[in-house]
Amino acid sequence: MVIEKTYNIIILPQKKRLKAKEGENLFHFLVRQGYPVPSACGGMGTCGKCRVLLPEGARAPTESERVHLTEAELEAGWRLLCIQHIDRALVLEIPEVEESVRAKELLNKVLRIPLDSGVKKAYLELPKPGQEDQRPDTVRFQEELGEGRLTFPLQVLKKAPNLLRKGDFKVTVTWAANHVLDLEPGDTTRAQYGVAIDIGTTTLAGYLLSLNTGVELAVRSQMNPQRSFGDDVISRIKRVHEQGEAGLRELQKAVTSGINMVIKHLCQAARVSPVHIYKATVAGNPTMIHLFTGIDPSNIDHSPFIPVLRDSLILPALELGLDMNPQGQVHILPSISGYVGADITAGILYTRLHQAEGIQLFVDIGTNAEIVLGNKDRLLACSTPAGPAFEGARIKYGMGALPGAVAHVLLNDRDLKLEIIGDGVPKGICGSGLIDLGGELCKVGLINERGNFGRRVDLPISERIHQGEKGQLQFLVSDGSKPIYLTQQDVRELQLAKGAIRSGVEIALRELGVTLNEVEMVYLAGAFGSYVSRESVLRIGMLPEFPLSKIKPAGNTAGQGAKLCLLNRGKWEEIQGLTEQVEYFELSYLKDFSRVFMESMHFPRHPHLE
């Protein structure tokens, strides 16, 4: 019987007493116990945030402690928590955590799944070669590691001999599934990170996570640099049609450099070195995935809309040009069809539609809106061309969700209230503002069922309806130095956009053979889904008349799904099944699609919310 040695850990000021096993890292121990340990580096000893007071028996300070703590603090017994190991009884005090990132909170905020990224690190003090031990360098590892036969990439083999000898045969080896990823001198076992990436047509989002603790260390989003080649996937595919190979490379380079910028910022924020990122997971729509991997998406944009790729891919970072460990494995999530991509499989994985008992609806609103409906027994998916109105395009005073955009609107008989992003002077209308305007104007009856403006003499607000160019009516949203209008044409664009989504949902319900009431939950995915007013969504009839309580903004489900795959290999396996499990149907091939679409463009006659 092996008897494990334990020590008492007493935490001040509450004098809480814990028992801890010998040898464990104190940081990880406390995080597991639920203590809010402040950290920005996930316990790697670089951020200096995990200060702890050891009133008795603090060991001589390390290099890193000398950097992060003053002489006086050191003398008082302050140390960094994450470099302490449990090798004696300890009394300690963790200071109040204020603004700084709380490891515990992050652990909660993040995904409750067992940590099993597949990446492993081990610190080895290898016996040195000698007359009695002529083992080759690689064999020396394998035998000490005891993980069976390992394969080594050339890159690692090339640096191995010098590194071993310079590091006095004390090295950290990183591997995944019997494949060595890297070799470093000294002990770097705690530096083990991954990134989850969501490549949106408009926005790139990146999340840096510790693969040791599951803690999310940094988040970063920025514009997809491909936007300079066109706003939507169609315009980018068109560029490939026109420019061929060169255009494809250009678009690939743009998105890769954008992602590299995201990674750079993530690493700076968390004080992490990119070579310690060993795994990446990537979600995105099919065109984005094709362009990111440099695969020609040309056949996606015309019937029968054929992508090259659907299944997942695992490639070394080197091959994709990502600035992380060159042997780090980039996992590209699988798709379903030419328009229902890895962003949607990730979203399903996160919202668990594929395991739901009751019927659930998932809607991701974008230039193309993706709709998934069903439960564990059957899932249907379709994609519907909502067009760029929600991004502010083709709207006379339209703009993106940037400072100055009218994001929300409240309107009564005589007045209206605007919510402006950044609180400044209104400069234009963004997607959520457009939907609110539509919803509010329907509510008071200034727009009729067919989407036509009409004055109502009984309403003072009616005076905001003016005659515009060519005699068309328009609604004055803001009359600052630069007045902002919602034009009749804008309302038409809104009708097209919301009609596309509504018709997709209606047809999905019909194809699955379920009624409105049977739908238990409606997830609105994406940043837009979180920002938009659900009331307005219902008022303009973008969705059928679900009770408000069933509609749930789900945030960046693509990013969340990518994180799940990053942290847990079981989830990565699980998402593979979705490509076959989800049945895709092509809306435009349905005989009655245009009829349903036409009907769906109408605004509801009696908005049920009033």
Place this chain on the structure above:
Amino acid sequence: MVIEKTYNIIILPQKKRLKAKEGENLFHFLVRQGYPVPSACGGMGTCGKCRVLLPEGARAPTESERVHLTEAELEAGWRLLCIQHIDRALVLEIPEVEESVRAKELLNKVLRIPLDSGVKKAYLELPKPGQEDQRPDTVRFQEELGEGRLTFPLQVLKKAPNLLRKGDFKVTVTWAANHVLDLEPGDTTRAQYGVAIDIGTTTLAGYLLSLNTGVELAVRSQMNPQRSFGDDVISRIKRVHEQGEAGLRELQKAVTSGINMVIKHLCQAARVSPVHIYKATVAGNPTMIHLFTGIDPSNIDHSPFIPVLRDSLILPALELGLDMNPQGQVHILPSISGYVGADITAGILYTRLHQAEGIQLFVDIGTNAEIVLGNKDRLLACSTPAGPAFEGARIKYGMGALPGAVAHVLLNDRDLKLEIIGDGVPKGICGSGLIDLGGELCKVGLINERGNFGRRVDLPISERIHQGEKGQLQFLVSDGSKPIYLTQQDVRELQLAKGAIRSGVEIALRELGVTLNEVEMVYLAGAFGSYVSRESVLRIGMLPEFPLSKIKPAGNTAGQGAKLCLLNRGKWEEIQGLTEQVEYFELSYLKDFSRVFMESMHFPRHPHLE
């Protein structure tokens, strides 16, 4: 029950009747039946050598037949055999095979093992996408191929969409172990080749084989271009010591370009395109393997002689810069220690020492000589520094085995007979000539046991012993316009070289605890082992006194072993086991090595052959 349709094939003039299954290729059918079908391209339809007369019912000639046959021949019913398929009863006549390469002979000459290279090709006529079939390009393949989930390299994914559509969805896919290697338009299933490569310190040897038939289509050897950086492994490692990374790259580039030249010649000889080479196997000593893969061999040349690599490696051709299919898989054979390399494991695999019942000895003579002794129960290996005397270095009139070299010598009381490579004027002495000279001079007693020249007044041949510089005796080998001598110092060099080998063999026998008589078979590996006179080998005492009948020149066993691994995955698995099975011992660490070595330098007192 599936009834297979068969047809009668009648072969003229013997009227031999065979039954053949519908659909089979006629070339492969006849080769399997043992017919000597002439071919230089292995049945790929490119060499035009497989002419066959079909007196009745020849089909309209194809493109390729029009190229290789005259109008009159075509009219008479001559066709190319390898593009006929068995789809009817056939009467045919195969012309006498003269000089041209006989497929059957080659099949026999080559290795009798089941063909199982792991590379597969299939021609697919894929259903085209349409409204009813929106499957992604990659899924389309996988489902038609029915081989389960395939992984695709980026390179193939990048060319897939255009290639499919240009080729009208008729494509040939090549894969190995569920990994797609390539995609080509049309049916190229017959074009499936592999190369076995032996990287010698001095010579590169390459063999081109059809992976469809196992036929060896071409052989090529040439100088290892690394020779301009030094003759032996030590001098090349020294270059890495001196020049570091740059020297390493230079040496890697040299050997890679040499191998590429070999591949180019092989392909030209067999009229094969390099992109149809999907697999390569590589043998070579540890330093050559390190330099080929660009891995620093620096720690091999000093005690404790540690290589980086011992186990096998599989890398895409692209990564190594080999001119074959870029995704083709290069299999680098495993080694045993820093001086007993993949050339030796390949040699063991081929000679089957590891499966032998009786004790066998394997000796590969080179600048370093490798010695393996044992049987299926236990195998010992060591390496011994024979030095460069057998390559002609450090010998006053020494030279390599090139035209003009004295390769064999016969000597009696009064005269001597020389065999010159290329039959011209003798220009120097190569390794086998040196051994013969030593052996013959011992035989007649002009060299004594300690290696000293001595005149014998009773022998007229004795007059060829002259006094050279500094009064040293020397033996006149040839007195043309430029006389050639064997000097006393040359004899010393011979003693060092043969003594090194002899002492290794003696110690191996001792370590294994076996007597001379227990050794059943002695393999002399390598070109030198085939060329050298076994009698002289025994006369100078390079080997203990084995009966001549037990000594067997085994040819390029490294190349043969590499071919086995090329054609059969079972052999590749088998060779992996040798790294652990063979016990390496370091001669120089043995306390009594120098004593044994000193003794081994003596020439036998009473040569037993006389």
